[in-house]
Amino acid sequence: xxxxxxxxxxxxxxxxxxxxxxxxxxxxxxxxxxxxxxxxxxxxxxxxxxxxxxxxxxxxxxxxxxxxxxxxxxxxxxxxxxxxxxxxxxxxxxxxxxxxxxxxxxxxxxxxxxxxxxxxxxxxxxxxxxxxxxxxxxxxxxxxxxxxxxxxxxxxxxxxxxxxxxxxxxxxxxxxxxxxxxxxxxxxxxxxxxxxxxxxxxxxxxxxxxxxxxxxxxxxxxxxxxxxxxxxxxxxxxxxxxxx
Amino acid sequence: xxxxxxxxxxxxxxxxxxxxxxxxxxxxxxxxxxxxxxxxxxxxxxxxxxxxxxxxxxxxxxxxxxxxxxxxxxxxxxxxxxxxxxxxxxxxxxxxxxxxxxxxxxxxxxxxxxxxxxxxxxxxxxxxxxxxxxxxxxxxxxxxxxxxxxxxxxxxxxxxxxxxxxxxxxxxxxxxxxxxxxxxxxxxxxxxxxxxxxxxxxxxxxxxxxxxxxxxxxxxxxxxxxxxxxxxxxxxxxxxxxxxxxxxxxxxxxxxxxxxxxxxxxxxxxxxxxxxxxxxxxxxxxxxxxxxxxx
Numbered sequence: 102x103x104x105x106x107x108x109x110x111x112x113x114x115x116x117x118x119x120x121x122x123x124x125x126x127x128x129x130x131x132x133x134x135x136x137x138x139x140x141x142x143x144x145x146x147x148x149x150x151x152x153x154x155x156x157x158x159x160x161x162x163x164x165x166x167x168x169x170x171x172x173x174x175x176x177x178x179x180x181x182x183x184x185x186x187x188x189x190x191x192x193x194x195x196x197x198x199x200x201x202x203x204x205x206x207x208x209x210x211x212x213x214x215x216x217x218x219x220x221x222x223x224x225x226x227x228x229x230x231x232x233x234x235x236x237x238x239x240x241x242x243x244x245x246x247x248x249x250x251x252x253x254x255x256x257x258x259x260x261x262x263x264x265x266x267x268x269x270x271x272x273x274x275x276x277x278x279x280x281x282x283x284x285x286x287x288x289x290x291x292x293x294x295x296x297x298x299x300x301x302x303x304x305x306x307x308x309x310x311x312x313x314x315x316x317x318x319x320x321x322x323x324x325x326x327x328x329x330x331x332x333x334x335x336x337x338x339x340x341x342x343x344x345x
Numbered sequence: 346x347x348x349x350x351x352x353x354x355x356x357x358x359x360x361x362x363x364x365x366x367x368x369x370x371x372x373x374x375x376x377x378x379x380x381x382x383x384x385x386x387x388x389x390x391x392x393x394x395x396x397x398x399x400x401x402x403x404x405x406x407x408x409x410x411x412x413x414x415x416x417x418x419x420x421x422x423x424x425x426x427x428x429x430x431x432x433x434x435x436x437x438x439x440x441x442x443x444x445x446x447x448x449x450x451x452x453x454x455x456x457x458x459x460x461x462x463x464x465x466x467x468x469x470x471x472x473x474x475x476x477x478x479x480x481x482x483x484x485x486x487x488x489x490x491x492x493x494x495x496x497x498x499x500x501x502x503x504x505x506x507x508x509x510x511x512x513x514x515x516x517x518x519x520x521x522x523x524x525x526x527x528x529x530x531x532x533x534x535x536x537x538x539x540x541x542x543x544x545x546x547x548x549x550x551x552x553x554x555x556x557x558x559x560x561x562x563x564x565x566x567x568x569x570x571x572x573x574x575x576x577x578x579x580x581x582x583x584x585x586x587x588x589x590x591x592x593x594x595x596x597x598x599x600x601x602x603x604x605x606x607x608x609x610x611x612x613x614x615x616x617x618x619x620x621x622x623x624x625x626x627x628x629x630x631x632x633x634x635x636x637x638x639x640x
Contacts, residue, residue: 103467105459106416108494112456113448127495135491135563140454176450180410180423182382185453223388245389280390 116140118173144172144185151186152213155206157260166200183221190214205253205264212255215247215274220282226341233343235331236304236324241341242295245276250292256284277338285337290315291330295339304331351375351629353590354612355405356605357566363394365602373610375629376403378592381439382410382423385430399434405548405590406431407517408441411475413485414458414468415445424478431479438590440484440517440548441475443468443508459494460504465511472512484517484547485509489525489564501526502540515547520577521564521594525554528562534577543584551578551612552594567597570608575615582619588628591616 102110111125119137124130145168149156156164168189175192177185192198193207203209222245229241249255252267271292273285287295293314297307308327312320334340355376356362377398384395398404410423431439444455458464476483487505499507509516518541527534553568570593578591591612595605616625 102416103463105461105464105467105494105496108459108496109416109445109456110448112494113452116452125494128492131559131561132492135561136454136456139563140452143454177453178450180382180420180447180451181386182409182453183387220389221387221391223386223392225388276389280393 112136141169141172144168147182147185148189151217152189152210154213154259155210158203158209158258158263159206163200163202167198167202170198170200183217186214186217203263205251205255205258208249208251208253209255209258212249212251212272212274215249215272216282216284219245219247219274219276222276228345229342230345231335231342233345235335235340235343236328238303238343239301240298240304240307240331241344242299243275243339243341246339247274248272248292248295249274256286273339275339283338285339291334294327294330295334298340301344304328351403352613352625353588353616353628354609355403355590355592356609357592357594357596358398358404359596359599360391361599362602362605366398367394370402371602371606371609373606373613374402375613376405376590376592378405378407378594380409381406381427381430382408385426395434399436404434404436405592406436406439407486407592408439409455410446410451410453411441412445412447412451413441413443413471413475414464415447417447417449419471419474421474421478424475428479437481438484438548439479439481440486440515442486442488443505444488444490455488457488457490457492457494458504460497460499460501462498462507465504465507469508469511472508472514476512476514482513482515482547484515485512486517486519486550487522487541489519489522491529491561491563493530500540502537506540506542509542509545514545516542516545517548517550518543518546518581518589519550519552520581521550521552521554521570521574524571524574524577525562525564528556528560534573535580538577538581539584543581546581546585546589549578549581549589549591550594551575551591551608565597566594570611575611578612579615579619582615588616588620588625 108125115122115124116137124133148168171189171192175188175196177188190211193210224244226244227241249272251270253264254268254270256272269289271287271289273287275283277283294307294311297310304327305324308323309320312323317323331340352375355378356374358377358379442455445458446452446455458468472485523534523537527537551570551574552566553570555563555565555568557563593608593612
């Protein structure tokens with residue numbers, strides 16, 4: 102370490118945890134306070150705007166405390182400001198957090214983040230035929246998409262209602278052709294079909310596999326149901342057509 | 346509608362302003378500035394909107410996350426993505442702060458570098474590496490600071506000069522930052538200005554700030570530009586002696602576009618006063634053609 106970097110490490114440590122670390126030597130309290138406030142407020146600005154529901158449900162004091170321990174304990178390596186919220190989602194799901202938090206908070210935060218992530222996701226749809234027969238050819242999924250799978254109905258959580266019991270929930274957050282973000286609630290079977298299609302299967306192959314997985318008594322009936330499902334998902338914008 | 350000439354007077358491009366700018370871009374605005382950290386690597390509506398503007402107007406990239414003087418490794422991925430982003434949008438100028446913002450991970454704001462000989466060598470080396478990756482000289486900005494890191498071996502203008510000369514980079518001059526620091530540390534901003542390597546100036550910032558109850562000046566970019574800062578800009582133009590693109594930064598308490606544009610128009614007015622209409626127009630036509638060729 103170079104000599105001048107010792108100061109930088111001391112300052113960084115103090116910025117992350119001003120209540121439990123010493124100010125760097127020679128730095129007046131008032132001036133250090135400016136930096137403590139500027140940096141933490143900057144990070145909070147990105148978090149507050151991405152997670153309005155989580156923030157409201159925790160209340161300002163608990164939310165701010167969460168933001169503080171995130172800034173203190175979670176090393177964010179991304180230089181992109183829009184990815185700071187993704188780092189909070191990772192912190193909530195991967196880090197041991199001492200503060201008591203609702204059991205569904207990590208999933209709610211991921212759902213709130215998905216809207217931002219899908220809005221700015223830098224993906225272009227692969228070549229596809231919107232009119233192609235999705236039962237016969239490999240199906241093209243909308244790549245501007247985040248699948249939210251949660252034991253909690255995160256999309257219904259709000260100030261007036263919070264879940265007491267788990268209820269397996271499958272949501273697709275995606276960007277439509279007009280570049281608007283859309284939300285679709287699907288069921289476990291549809292979620293399974295999407296994961297099969299994501300592997301490059303055609304509709305027929307996916308529903309044959311589904312029949313096997315479900316031990317379905319009438320695989321042929323499943324194929325008829327499947328065609329309708331695929332068309333409906335294409336109309337919504339979750340599927341784009343067939344790969345070409 | 347294509348801009349054929351433009352003043353080297355610009356405005357920070359902010360999402361809040363986009364609806365008004367989509368109606369019409371006031372002719373006073375000669376270019377826009379964006380932070381690659383806020384726009385690069387994005388798809389969707391943001392990317393479409395930005396593209397519609399970069400196809401018609403010159404843009405400048407002003408970085409925030411590079412941490413030129415920071416103890417962490419230089420983020421070469423960020424540099425390469427910034428380079429690609431600039432190519433995509435035909436942007437030919439990149440500037441960053443003479444500061445640091447990360448150790449092994451990001452702190453997300455700009456912090457002062459201890460002004461030592463060792464820090465000069467270290468920072469200049471990283472700037473040179475950044476210039477290699479970007480394939481161009483970059484501008485490095487004198488930063489606003491609230492503390493003077495202990496152990497300084499030189500004054501701030503000496504530090505700035507030593508770094509830019511050693512790195513062989515350009516100077517991004519921020520006159521508001523000089524003013525803020527002069528108030529917070531008690532020095533003469535005009536004397537400071539005179540010591541900077543102004544012959545290397547490629548770009549200028551002007552902005553407003555706020556004054557706290559105890560007199561401490563905070564570089565908020567949230568108020569109108571005050572007269573002493575305009576006077577510093579005039580003094581800088583006199584010393585530089587040629588038109589340089591100058592951007593108004595406004596990040597908080599953003600007024601409506603016509604109000605903001607008055608300050609951009611004032612930049613253009615000072616440029617005409619200092620350099621004459623002909624020199625300014627020549628500069629604008631040349632810069633515009635460079636920008637269009639790249640695009």
